[in-house]
Amino acid sequence: MMFDEFGLCAELLRAIAEEGYTEPTPVQQQGIPPILLGQDVMAGAQTGTGKTAAFTLPMLQKLKHHANTSVSPARHPVRALIITPTRELAAQVFESIRTYGKHIPLRSACVYGGINIDPQIADLRAGVEILVATPGRLLDHVNQRTVNLGQVEILVLDEADRMLDMGFIPDIKRIIALLPAKRQNLMFSATFPEDIKRLASQLLTAPVRIQVAP
Numbered sequence: 001m002m003f004d005e006f007g008l009c010a011e012l013l014r015a016i017a018e019e020g021y022t023e024p025t026p027v028q029q030q031g032i033p034p035i036l037l038g039q040d041v042m043a044g045a046q047t048g049t050g051k052t053a054a055f056t057l058p059m060l061q062k063l064k065h066h067a068n069t070s071v072s073p074a075r076h077p078v079r080a081l082i083i084t085p086t087r088e089l090a091a092q093v094f095e096s097i098r099t100y101g102k103h104i105p106l107r108s109a110c111v112y113g114g115i116n117i118d119p120q121i122a123d124l125r126a127g128v129e130i131l132v133a134t135p136g137r138l139l140d141h142v143n144q145r146t147v148n149l150g151q152v153e154i155l156v157l158d159e160a161d162r163m164l165d166m167g168f169i170p171d172i173k174r175i176i177a178l179l180p181a182k183r184q185n186l187m188f189s190a191t192f193p194e195d196i197k198r199l200a201s202q203l204l205t206a207p208v209r210i211q212v213a214p
């Protein structure tokens, strides 16, 4: 499949062309169609495989109809939540969302710890459709009631095995408990140790399984 065969909108195809991508990578080939269909996905893919675009492109396509110019924060609830283990990965994923989504007027924000929370609060208060977050800082926002996750439609756990290594699984479970039961779940992990398999079996419904070489 080529990028123009997935049924992605013109705004996304334009952004892809502007990045100079000519062909989807294997994880994009295998991941984009089921994600567009609304299926849960469990993907074994490392950094460098193009995994970020594999979930970001169909996510933007699916959320596109929510784009609106209202100034009311209530019209911009969080629809997609991407959780990453580190601030570096959060910033990278956020950058990809900005890049691939540059022709689609959805709002996005990135929240992680180790920096002043106030600008993040301002972003969240204004309303964002797409939120990239590390687990601890996201829970800080939940506790301060600066974010509401009650309208999340798509959850992405990126580098799930690293979240396990860093001891974030209890935080992840706390976050998942705040989400609507009916949602699409996407899990990306380089490796699948037992604890990750168990989390996947609790989190994912009839997932499409993808495995690509590093």
Ligand code: AMP
Pocket: 020, 021, 022, 023, 024, 025, 028, 046, 047, 048, 049, 050, 051, 052, 053
């Ligand atoms: P990731 O695995 O998501 O960290 O992506 C690794 C790198 O591959 C990033 O720098 C992307 O910009 C790049 N990339 C993603 N998809 C493609 C593609 N289809 N063709 C060429 N480069 C790509």
